[in-house]
Amino acid sequence: MSILVNKDTKLLVQGITGRDGQFHAGRMKEYGTNIVAGTSPGKGGQEVNGIPVFDTVSDAVKKTGANTSIIFVPAAFAADAILEASYAGIDLVIAISEGVPIQDMIRVNSIIKQNGTKLIGPNCPGLITPDEALVGILPGMIFKKGNIGLMSRSGTLTYEVVNMLTMNGLGQSTVVGIGGDPVAGLYYQEILEMYENDPETEAVVLIGEIGGDAEEQAAEYIAQHMTKPVVSFIAGQTAPPGKRMGHAGAIISSGAGTAEEKIKAFAKANVPVAKEPSEIPGLLKEKLAKATS
């Protein structure tokens, strides 16, 4: 098992003829992801990396049975692309696009909820179930099949941590980059629930950062619902208030959303917080040892 993506994923690449879409379609295919189609309005009938291109998502779904879609279109068109996928019956949409306006995402989340579509992102690196499906821009070679679930608001920090896990013999079930925007699709709580229900996942790493109170909510959820061990790391302890730290969502507003509050919440929920990323493998091993003893 695993969560969200696996061998049964039939991936559609929206914006496959663009620079990023084309490049990453190639990389994902190389990794072994089952890419069945791409879309680009007006370019239906072409092929990119041997993948058939359709004018509309609806066409692509009808012809190929695509069930998951990844979006590489520019920010101004990302909301419409997500909605097109949702109305065409796609189950899971991964939006890589960075810079999507918040109001667009508020509307989009409300609409796709009605349609029963799941969304990851936008402004996210995607997700991977090692050896089964890479759906995103993550560097496939650092991942290793295993039993650790990891989710994160950040990209390269995820790679840093995954690399340490892999080097310490801790493979991953599914790694999910939920994205750095303030209003995004699936978030900690939903994904924690999936990890909890996934027989292959034995422990979870939650990488948070400043801004919002999703980590606090996750801590509460963990305390109440999770039987599997969770360890965490929070980036941005030294970030000043009022400044956006790269990610649109990484901002301490009106004194709320600080790393301190988040760390306190995790402590309360008995979730160890690593002081630096390199502590994570050790904390995990400790927790796993306890869990099996």
Place this chain on the structure above:
Amino acid sequence: MSILVNKDTKLLVQGITGRDGQFHAGRMKEYGTNIVAGTSPGKGGQEVNGIPVFDTVSDAVKKTGANTSIIFVPAAFAADAILEASYAGIDLVIAISEGVPIQDMIRVNSIIKQNGTKLIGPNCPGLITPDEALVGILPGMIFKKGNIGLMSRSGTLTYEVVNMLTMNGLGQSTVVGIGGDPVAGLYYQEILEMYENDPETEAVVLIGEIGGDAEEQAAEYIAQHMTKPVVSFIAGQTAPPGKRMGHAGAIISSGAGTAEEKIKAFAKANVPVAKEPSEIPGLLKEKLAKATS
């Protein structure tokens, strides 16, 4: 039994302090309808005809358990009143108000569907289950408890027909005025289904008029789903195209929505169409005799 309203109806009157609201609240109460509350923003705490008045529907529902609401507010505020009732958890809303803009009703129908609220009207006389509940502006004295279901887009034409039924010994289970607007709440099809499932209803009268193709759709529904006999009457055979005949919905546009087409559709569905209202009791008796023979 009966449909939609009965002894268990706990009625709320929205706009109870207005001229019409006050008058009809009195009449409905006199008839025996269980009116539990009224609303009028800013007049909470008062009483009208011995009925307690609240500021908001939400308050009224919490305090009295109202499950049905009737709306007497001016057209410009009707949409908001319906939504207030819907969000407060009212199951069935009857909007008497005439002159509500179509765009308001398009929005309202879409929203209340999400909330699971049923709506009758606007621009309707309401409905009655004789001897149990009168929810509307219909003249209670002409109705008689019995086994005929009747629904109509018109008010006085309904009274005319009901009067004939009663005088011919044909009592009514529930009579529903669905209203004369082009975009309204519950319509023929939904109500036909309720009559079909109501053990007390033995036959149905459908009074239609020009405009739209709801009668045609009803005819098709009857042919496919109804086991109980239905007879009908269509008003407006002499109406000229392009003119609105009183009701906003009674207009033949671009040659569609004529009485002729509707009569043809009923003929095809084996639904007898009365040439004039006075034929209806006879047609019903014929059908009922056949049904029991």
Place this chain on the structure above:
Amino acid sequence: MKIHEFHSRNIFRKYGLPVPNDVLCHSVEEVEKAMAKFDDMVVVKAQVLVGGRGKAGGVKLAKNKEEAVSAARKILGMDIKGLTVEKVLVTEAVDIEKEFYVGLINDRNTKTVTLMASAEGGVEIEEVAKETPELIHKLPIDPLIGLLDFQAREVAMKLFGNVKLARKAAVIMQKLYQLFVETDSTIAEINPLVLTPDHKIWAIDGKMNFDDNALYRQAEIEAMREADEDELKEIDAHEKGLSYVKLDGNIGCMVNGAGLAMATMDMIKLYGGEPANFLDIGGSSNPQKVVDAMNILISDKNVNAVMINIFGGITRCDDVARGLIKALDIIKSDIPIVVRLSGTNAEEGLALLKETGLPTVETMSEAAKKAIELSQGQKS
């Protein structure tokens, strides 16, 4: 409520739709003057609130000032389906490669605004709907979500088959939806939407109708209203709380309730008569309404008999009788009248009428028969 084409074009422009330049003219002289603004071919179009002006010769192409003036001379004053042409619109002519249809209506069944689009433009869409409904693409628009980019693009692709043009046309559809909702339209159509040989898209002719119930919040639209004589009467009646539509018959009807009023007209016809009008006095019991209604009825010169059909529910029959007595007192007309009162306080009403000597009957069938008899007695 209907408006003239030139008004529709102005609304279209306000919302950023591509409409060729035009000048509205009320006389041949104005057309002559207006031609200074046009270098090339123009079209001179009759402005009348009725369809079929093309077939009636109300639309003419003109290559230069002389032709435009001559066209205007022919069209101004022309009679189209009973309406006199008092204005023409002089507009830039555009080269037509292909004509499309794009329209929006309120759909009663789906309870949505519905987009209709067809590659068969320039002809009446009702014809296309009847003959080849499969050529009309329909899309119900979710009122809470609107017409999404990809939806508009998909419909436009079916028309244009070319993504660049489809993107342009999609924006036009979205703007049309915005103006439809914001102006409380009941119809907003562009017919034809024209593609030129140099791949420009133009809204060449526009038609808009509006929701009468929403005019209270559409002052700008209401100011565009231009009613003919019959319509002025209808508007006047409306202001008095009455619903009136003039017809061509000779039996005036006064009824309470729209459905009953239509059924009354139908019954007159059924028994061989011709109704002169639809007239609904509504649900109130105000005797003044009866006076106003009677005034409207007898102002129609064709009326030679009146049928009053009241089923008292909220309306009280005695109030109607009182109004009637007052009306007869003021109006002094010798047009024969038959009265049918039933329902609430019918007995009291009938008792009051006894003194007037007006014939009264019990059912609406009898009333219809009697009215026809009275109208024929009058004729002979």
Place this chain on the structure above:
Amino acid sequence: MKIHEFHSRNIFRKYGLPVPNDVLCHSVEEVEKAMAKFDDMVVVKAQVLVGGRGKAGGVKLAKNKEEAVSAARKILGMDIKGLTVEKVLVTEAVDIEKEFYVGLINDRNTKTVTLMASAEGGVEIEEVAKETPELIHKLPIDPLIGLLDFQAREVAMKLFGNVKLARKAAVIMQKLYQLFVETDSTIAEINPLVLTPDHKIWAIDGKMNFDDNALYRQAEIEAMREADEDELKEIDAHEKGLSYVKLDGNIGCMVNGAGLAMATMDMIKLYGGEPANFLDIGGSSNPQKVVDAMNILISDKNVNAVMINIFGGITRCDDVARGLIKALDIIKSDIPIVVRLSGTNAEEGLALLKETGLPTVETMSEAAKKAIELSQGQKS
């Protein structure tokens, strides 16, 4: 993006919110002239992009021209939290019976725009939120439906307890919602919303922030941007594809990825150093970005050591190395640098760097420690 109070007031006015008259002045002379427009009491308010100006003496009441001029003289040029006051707003003073708070924010948890309203206006809402959260009424607004009349009225009733005032305030809330959505705001607040003794309602002070990601479609809003020196640097970095925030420390950081960049800052702090900035060079492999980033880093006079921390995913470490070599070649700075390259093409990158003699390390912890050592060596 933040804007000045006077800009917020103008946006409020455009959407029909009740804002007292005001005049923006850049000098004492302008204030003197402006006073011709006011008959009664005015308030002179410092226009600075930072909170707390009231406590700092940046807001003064004035009964007449003399007082206004004297207030302006004191306020203009004043320093408020490091910012110099260059403009004041002279505005009608209104009598205050009671102050309220009405604001809108994007709520991450409900994924909606959320209305916040409180009868405790005039003070910082964050204080109220901390001390007495029960006094703040919150309403998540369905993005597809908007703020319905009855919803706004119910919230307003909780503040005003009077239906007439509540109706007025409800309309204000709905207009605020409309402008929030249409301008892509992230905060739009009226604080205080004032009730006068004669039962008028005024928006006395307004604060608006905007979504940077939406500025591409908000040209009018973007034109209101007024950045200080640090922000100009940030905007400049943004245009080069970099994300930069200046801090007060002395160790410059160059990292790929926002999360890793924050973690890098944290680690420097953890080992006893002080980061000079947040700098994310993003996911691309363009060597020019490294040159641009290096330029930004050394333009900060506080920086006396640089830590470069790259985890190659899409970014290739050899590209970063090439950019770095180029940058060192152009820039010629003697600020010491430590480099950590890991992930994609790390070996190639490290090989390239060998020639430069730059110290390289394997992990980010080592890099942080080394950077601190370098910065301290520099100091002594």
